[in-house]
Amino acid sequence: MTSQFHYDLHSLRIFIVVAELGSLTKAAEQTSMTLSAVSKRIADLERNTDCMLFQRLPRGIELTPAGKGLLVHARQVVDRVNRMANEMSDYAIGVRGHVRVWANTSSIVQFLPRDVRQFLDDNPSVKISLEERLSSEVVDAIGNGRADIGIYADNVLSPGIEKAVYRKDKLVLLVPNDHPLSGLKQVAFVDTLDYEYVGLNEGSSLLARLLDAAFSAERTLKVRIQVSSFDGICRMIENGLGIGVLPEAAVRNEILAAGLRPVILTDAWAERTLWIGARSRESLSAEAARLFDFLSGRTAT
Secondary structure (H helix, E strand, O other): OOOOOOOOHHHHHHHHHHHHHOOHHHHHHHHOOOHHHHHHHHHHHHHHHOOOOEEEEOOEEEEOHHHHHHHHHHHHHHHHHHHHHHHHHHHHOOOOEEEEEEEOHHHHHHOHHHHHHHHHHHOOOEEEEEEEOOHHHHHHHHHHOOOOEEEEEOOOOOOOOEEEEEEEEEEEEEEEOOOOOOOOOEEOHHHHOOOOEEEEOOOOHHHHHHHHHHHHOOOOOOEEEEEOOHHHHHHHHHOOOOEEEEEHHHOOHHHHHOOEEEEEEOOHHHEEEEEEEEOOHHHOOHHHHHHHHHHOOOOOO
C-alpha cells in the first residue's frame, strides 16, 4: 500500500465534479478539460490511494465505498482552502474577522437581516457570510464546522450544540378572503385538515411540524403543492391552490393586499422558539462570540 499520499487541489476539485455529475465526459465539459486529462487525474488519485474510487458502469460511473469516503474529505479540504483564501483576502482589505452563519428561512424572513445590519453598524470590520438553509442542514453545518453559528427551529434535534434563544415567533393560517375559514379570528389546526394545503418542500422543519400535528390528531395533511419559499406559498394560495401556515411576521402588507388573510392558530405548537447555536461558544472566534452574544440577547442592543 502507498505509504505516503500526494494530492493536489486541482485533482480533488476534478474528483468532486466527476462524483457529482457521475460522468467523466460531463466533468470534462464542465471543467473545460479533455476527457483523457480528467481520466488521468482520476487514475492518479486511485493510484495514490491504492483504492478504486469509481465503479465503471455501462451508462456512467458511480462511487465505490472508498470513493464516497474520499468525497467527504475532498469537499472538506477544498472548502477549508477556499475559506482560507477568502479570509486572507479579507485581512488584506482590513476585515478583522469572518463569521459564517447558516439560518433557516423563518429567521431570515422575519428577523435576521435587521439584526445583522445593526450588528455590522457597530462592528464594521467584521464580515458575515449568511446562507439560507433548512434547519436540519443548519444543525449539521454547526456540527461539522461549516458554520460558526446557526439559527434553526425548535423541533430539530441538536445534540452536542450549545444553544440559546434567538427569537420566539407564532405561526398563523393563511387563507384567501373568500375561503370558508376566512371569517374566523382563530381556528384549531385539526379543523383545517379538510382543506388542501400548500406546503414547503420535504425536509423543512415547518412541514415536519404540520405533519406531526396532523399525525397526532390521527388525520392526514392534504399537501397539494410543495414550494421552496414562503413567497411561493403565498402565490399559490393567492391563486386558489390551497391554504398554508406561515410565521406571522412573514405575512406582510402586500400579501394582505393580494386578498389573503391570516387566521390565528390556537394550538400550543404554533408558538415556536428559534434557537441560535454553536458547537461551543467558548471555541468561537472573538468576532463570532460577539455576534452570538448579540443575537442571543446577552449584550445590550
